Amino acid sequence: MQKAMKLGLHTYTLHLWGLGQNWGMIAEPRPKEMTLLQLMDKAVEWGLDGLHITGCDLESKDDQRLKEVKEAAEARGLYLEYNFSLDEEFDPRLTNSVEDGIRIADKIGADLAKISLDIRRRPAPCTAAAFIPRS
Secondary structure, rough: OOOOOOOEEHHHHHHHHEEEOOOOOOOOOOOOOHHHHHHHHHHHHHHOEEEEEEEHHHOOOOOOOOOOOHHHHHOOOOOOEEEEEOOOOOOHEEEOHHHHHHHHHHHHOOEEEEEOOOOOOOOOOOOOOOOOOOO
């Protein structure tokens, strides 16, 4: 029996629309062009199965908002993945402790919680890869 593949979108791909993280380039978030619930409607329109969201997309991490997000995803038949960082340098909205990240993922009904370790690049890379600039 083959497992069915699901197609999802990470909101970070829409960071210039004010969704997802700032992408480490700007310390100020872009103004939102659509809300998370509007994006859920678009996901259904685009034939997606789910969304990979962050604390930026939630707008608030209070229990009432998390319940609203869960119910909106369920009503649209979308799965959610919650992505969070342990120490995001440019956008603190992304940072959660492991415990809080798991709690938030559970409250929104996420199938998966994904942690970014936010490892900082050393000034002198330890690699010979051609795409890493040399100082």
